[in-house]
Amino acid sequence: MAGYGRRYGHRLANRAVENAIGFGTAVAFHQDPRYFRSGEEGVWRRTRYAVVNTFLTRTDGGSRTIAAWRFAGNYGAAFVSNTWRPDRINGASDALQRGSISIGFDVANNIFKEFWPDIRRKLRGR
16 A cells, blocks of 8 residues: 555656646746637547647637647656656656656547547437
8 A cells, every 4th residue: 555655646746746837837828728629520630630739729819839838747747756756767768758658648638538528428328
């Protein structure tokens, strides 16, 4: 249980750092970190939309720009977490790898957000 507790605590701390850095960056650059469903038709178009919108975001003015908040949050948290990681896995390349994996999970999460309402509706028989 002690190992599980440490692992869980690490994940909570990492997520808190990621959210804090991402939020601060979003505020500074006037970016909206929310995901908006596409409203398009077709699986491939909607999947493409979800992937592209992992890397782009809306600004306060309604235009689109690089999602600096996402990159700052994911990579920033990966580098900050180096401070409590063992020496064998706390190098820059390790942090870059962890940040990239986190971006990959964000892609999967956006695809889930795009399709889940439709899946849920079908499961409920509506």
